[in-house]
Amino acid sequence: MKNKLTLTDILVTVVIAVVFSVIYKIWGPLYNTLSIFGLHIDQLVYGMWFMAATVAFLIIRKPGVALLAELAAAQGEFLFGGQWGISLLLYGLVQGLGCELIFALFRYKNYQIFVLCLAAIGATIGSLWLDIYYGYITELVWWNLALLILFRTAGAIVITGFFAYYLVKALEKTGVTNLVRPVNETHYKALDEEAR
Amino acid sequence: MFLDFSNKSTWLNQVNPSFKLLLFVFLFVGLLFIDNIHFYLYFTIGLLIIYFLMTGFPIKWLLIFISPFFIIFLSSFISMALFGEGETLWYRFGMIHITQESFFRGIHLGLRGIIFGFLGLIFALTTKPVMFFYSTMQQYRLKPKLAYSFMAAIRLLPMVAEEVYVLKQALKVRGVIFPKGISGFYQRLKYYSVPILAQSIRRAHRIAIAMEAKQFDGNAKRTYYYQSGYSYHDIWFCLLLLGGIMICFFLQNNFTFLPVERVIN
Structure with missing residues (x-):
């Protein structure tokens, strides 16, 4: 039961997600402007839309946080009248699931940068899967499709993996993460030390 | 909305x-x-x-x-x-x-x-x-702690907006100039998101403790101010x-x- 989400976990996750949903909303016009060039340059910044999941997971480190964060961020963007409207919710769901599955594979115990990169790839796969139905991407000429997949994955690894990791590292220095992370063995040991 | x-x-x-x-x-x-x-x-x-x-x-x-x-x-x-x-x-x-x-x-x-x-x-x-959110709780049995968290989070947004504004001015006063390219993008991301996120997490934590004290994490059988x-x-x-x-x-x-x-x- 230690890993069950409490109200504090949920509220902190949702607040992080809502902050990100504002970023997501601003990200839309940027993405669209880039997409007019046509050669999938826009896909390089796509990874931004997965970032809420990894950042929230790194901060709270509990099962379900990544999915909740991604869903909440999508919901937030939807409620602010995000331009993709209703599709946001389903994209949020599959992207969050992609991240969540990767974290689950490592039993929610591994917070290394390569796990984040894998989570980024997981989210990319989720979004690509929905794009087969939504954007008919399989109907693109093969090199163009390859370019799309390559750009999206590369962008996701840089933004969702590396940027998220170092962002949370910087957040750790401010001390806020100690407020919300579950306690672990070292904390109990530190208490024992003090008692002596 | x-x-x-x-x-x-x-x-x-x-x-x-x-x-x-x-x-x-x-x-x-x-x-x-x-x-x-x-x-x-x-x-x-x-x-x-x-x-x-x-x-x-x-x-x-x-x-x-x-x-x-x-x-x-x-x-x-x-x-x-x-x-x-x-x-x-x-x-x-x-x-x-x-x-x-x-x-x-x-x-x-x-x-x-x-x-x-x-x-x-x-x-x-x-x-x-x-x-x-009230109707998701009442008709679709969403857990109140989730629904109330969403509502609280949306309430916090104006404060976040104000903070962004203050931060922008503070950076301007200090003469911060972001370099171009990907490093500039990362720096901008960091300068804005670290203080904003840190502040938001602190605030969310405080509010969550208050909400827990007031039993907002109870079950769906609670009473509601709005009926849907x-x-x-x-x-x-x-x-x-x-x-x-x-x-x-x-x-x-x-x-x-x-x-x-x-x-x-």
């Missing part, structure tokens, strides 16, 4: 919010499996009618809200039109080859983007967020959507004018 434009409330506001969302999600999934371009054309016209006549907003605002739709259309259209697979070649220039199939598939995707944009706007313009339920408006809304879809199917079968009907083989 947008900030707080006071508009006149229409019958769409009376439809149960989470039921409305559920219908829209079904619609979304259903539309993904429709590849007939005429259906999309007629459906867009139907949504235009609902959007302009039934949301109860002044026409000027409605026009402003849909102003980004042209870019949405273009951004979904262009990759598919220029680089999509197809048989009937119209134009070739280097890597670009436009075919009849890919061109209409591009239009189809553009319309799809617009349709989902419309659905999102229609929902957002006729739904109060608070009522939405179903009404005959829900039936009307259901009928409106079903009727619209049927009309679109009828038109699609009887009135076709484009050379391509189905956009994927």
